[in-house]
């Protein structure tokens with residue numbers, strides 16, 4: 001597997017209001033890592049460690065303060081013009097925890113998918129209709145869902161539809177931000193299986209942001225641990241989660257509830 005994404009010395013600082021006027025809040029600091037082509041990289045860390053900020057920068061939703069992101073050998077800057085946004089959408093897609101915010105609640109699923117395809121590949125209507133059928137089938141939704149609207153879907157079905165939208169343009173990377181966190185465990189497992197199957201079938205890479213280490217074990221071959229916007233350790237998921245080298249990763253693992261776990265005994269992650 002060769003490098004698809006190269007992140008070098010990435011820094012993101014926000015200006016926030018403090019007691020003495022504007023202060024700098026550093027969300028990412030000197031972050032460097034590679035994501036191999038076809039790989040699924042987990043980004044884990046507790047709340048506020050900078051996971052979503054990283055995901056949004058890679059998806060082109062916000063600019064970095066400094067540092068660089070290279071995708072397939074080309075520098076990745078936030079797309080400013082419509083033509084750049086269209087080009088980026090074909091390369092990198094994002095799936096959020098609750099896709100409802102980005103969906104038109106009353107637009108039928110078939111029409112929504114056709115709209116995306118039409119924007120990128122105008123012309124052949126018959127091809128678009130066949131492609132919509134194929135996409136629904138790929139995410140395990142029957143043809144009947146063509147006429148359904150997002151507001152009539154369950155959480156799991158909604159996430160399947162969000163995945164169908166994400167794969168519609170055959171991107172090479174999908175950034176998934178807590179994409180199964182709002183689902184029941186059994187539905188979670190189905191969506192995670194779907195993601196694994198799609199990765200195998202389509203050769204897509206994932207940047208998989210999650211606070212849930214059990215979920216990460218199921219879908220990610222690589223794991224990057226972050227704390228306070230910095231990289232703590234990175235390596236094969238099995239190694240990082242079964243034999244962590246860094247005290248922070250150990251404390252993160254120790255904080256995962258297990259059978260017999262009692263809230264009063266919970267390990268503090270902050271050191």
Ligand SMILES: Nc1ncnc2c1ncn2[C@@H]1O[C@H](COP(=O)(O)OP(=O)(O)OP(=O)(O)O)[C@@H](O)[C@H]1O
Nearest residue numbers: 014016025027046047048049050051052053054211
């Ligand atoms: N737009 C913003 N303006 C100011 N501060 C921000 C902004 N976005 C994020 N931050 C801050 O940057 C830090 C990292 O936030 P981020 O959402 O990336 O963390 P996270 O690891 O994804 O957390 P969570 O798991 O809770 O979503 C936090 O301190 C957050 O308050």
